[in-house]
Amino acid sequence: MKQVFGYPESLQNRPNHYCPGCTHGIIHRLVAEAIDELQVREKTIAVAPVGCAVLAYNYFNCDAQQAAHGRAPAVATGIKRALPDRIVFTYQGDGDLASIGMAEIVHAANRGENITVIFVNNAIYGMTGGQMAPTTLPGQKTTTSPYGRDTATTGYPIQVCEMLNTLKAPAFIARVSVHDPKNVMKAKEAIKKAFEYQVNGKGFSLVEVLSTCPTNWGMTPVEALKWLENNMVPVFPLGTFRSLEEVSK
Amino acid sequence: MAKVTFNEERCKGCELCVSVCPKQIIHMADRFNSKGYRPAEVIEQDKCIGCAFCARMCPDVVIEVYK
Ligand code: SF4
Ligand code: SF4
Numbered sequence: 001m002k003q004v005f006g007y008p009e010s011l012q013n014r015p016n017h018y019c020p021g022c023t024h025g026i027i028h029r030l031v032a033e034a035i036d037e038l039q040v041r042e043k044t045i046a047v048a049p050v051g052c053a054v055l056a057y058n059y060f061n062c063d064a065q066q067a068a069h070g071r072a073p074a075v076a077t078g079i080k081r082a083l084p085d086r087i088v089f090t091y092q093g094d095g096d097l098a099s100i101g102m103a104e105i106v107h108a109a110n111r112g113e114n115i116t117v118i119f120v121n122n123a124i125y126g127m128t129g130g131q132m133a134p135t136t137l138p139g140q141k142t143t144t145s146p147y148g149r150d151t152a153t154t155g156y157p158i159q160v161c162e163m164l165n166t167l168k169a170p171a172f173i174a175r176v177s178v179h180d181p182k183n184v185m186k187a188k189e190a191i192k193k194a195f196e197y198q199v200n201g202k203g204f205s206l207v208e209v210l211s212t213c214p215t216n217w218g219m220t221p222v223e224a225l226k227w228l229e230n231n232m233v234p235v236f237p238l239g240t241f242r243s244l245e246e247v248s249k
Numbered sequence: 250m251a252k253v254t255f256n257e258e259r260c261k262g263c264e265l266c267v268s269v270c271p272k273q274i275i276h277m278a279d280r281f282n283s284k285g286y287r288p289a290e291v292i293e294q295d296k297c298i299g300c301a302f303c304a305r306m307c308p309d310v311v312i313e314v315y316k
Pocket of ligand 1 (some may be wrong): 250251253269270271275277291296297298299301303304310314
């Protein structure tokens with residue numbers, strides 16, 4: 001019998017701290033699989049965010065740096081410019097990237113930095129206890145919007161891919177989801193493609209991955225996958241927004 | 250012929266694997282692992298088709314698939 005599915009080398013073989021059923025673990029594994037398949041582990045540097053994924057450097061089996069809240073794209077810019085032969089990626093949540101880090105992500109994308117951004121959007125602040133995020137859905141109940149997000153006073157969910165797609169420089173922008181095995185496979189393809197863009201020196205690549213937070217959404221992990229599919233996907237449509245040129249294999 | 254193995258100590262009992270198995274052969278065991286979760290297990294191994302849906306959905310890389 002041949003092993004057809006196993007533990008990726010680019011993921012450290014240790015338990016993660018994520019809540020049961022949190023899809024961060026799936027996304028970590030997809031990133032690790034992409035790094036394995038492109039055989040770039042030895043020269044990859046991860047930049048960890050602040051948020052639930054703050055300990056990502058304990059999980060990816062490559063060099064890593066941890067950035068101040070929201071600053072991962074700026075730190076990645078510095079690393080990539082100093083060491084242009086390395087593969088540099090950030091792994092950021094929506095609180096980190098779309099709130100305090102909005103300036104850094106917009107300008108890194110606008111400069112067309114040759115880095116890869118994995119943007120994990122679960123429509124809430126997970127680590128700090130389920131507060132409203134810029135990506136929280138209209139009417140969604142959180143600890144700071146107990147009656148549901150009121151768009152009259154707090155605006156609407158920020159669609160990061162659509163917004164960055166108005167810029168000229170980015171090379172690859174896609175939004176994927178991990179709510180079922182089919183979408184997990186599509187997410188894997190997009191993440192691998194984003195890294196391929198960087199390997200081939202094509203410039204800025206970002207993959208937004210719709211993710212769950214069963215704990216702060218107050219659901220079972222299986223219910224959370226359904227909730228994501230039924231509520232988040234309509235607000236954050238899946239697809240490739242930018243794919244400047246096909247990467248030669 | 251296909252086979253799935255579970256690294257029981259890593260399982261957090263989230264049941265995502267259970268929800269996607271097309272053969273519905275994954276169940277939560279009656280025992281607990283050392284973290285206090287009831288781990289997922291497959292008893293009817295001969296019904297497994299090796300699709301790896303379970304492994305792809307597992308956030309904790311508990312599952313390995315052989316074919
Ligand atoms: S490999 Fe497929 S059939 Fe086998 S246990 Fe996993 S999901 Fe079920
Ligand atoms: S998906 Fe993984 S962690 Fe969740 S119950 Fe199945 S084996 Fe355990």
